[in-house]
Amino acid sequence: MKYWRVSNDGPCLVIQGHVLEVFKRYRQTGFFTPESGGILLGYVRDPHIEILVASEPTRWDKRLRCFFDRKAKGHQELAQRYWTESGGLIRYVGEWHTHPEDYPTPSSVDREGWTRLARNSADKRPVLGIIIGRVGLHVELVTADGSAQVMAEEAKQ
Secondary structure (H helix, E strand, O other): OEEEEOOOOOOEEEEOHHHHHHHHHOOOOOOOOOOOEEEEEEEEEOOEEEEEEEOOOOOOOEEEOOEEEOOOOOHHHHHHHHHHHOOOOOEEEEEEEEOOOOOOOOOHHHHHHHHHHHHHOOOOOOEEEEEEOOOEEEEEEEOOOOOEEEEEEEEEO
């Protein structure tokens, strides 16, 4: 399990160990390894978030060396199952994907996508965006207006 907090009074993020194992499994360590990604599910205890599940890429997702396009099929069903079985306690909290960099930096496409997801969410809660690099990761909490709070950068996995 990993734990991050931006400041003493800011939100904290807890990522369960089995989620970190999913991230590790899909790191782009080989030259031809495609980008991977999925959704993040967990508990929200305003303003804190605990990630319990990271979906894995499906055969419907588009995966290239420097491109990942997550399709709803497979991921949406997983989210619905957790939501239903938990009585609405385990919910969608964000997205993750990989970059072929040691210490990843979000692109404008990444940030625009995270903002769009936050803006389109039914409850207007911030969305987590996590990018997995070969060595470290980048975590942002993004609001519907596009403002972002970096929660972790260059953290070793």
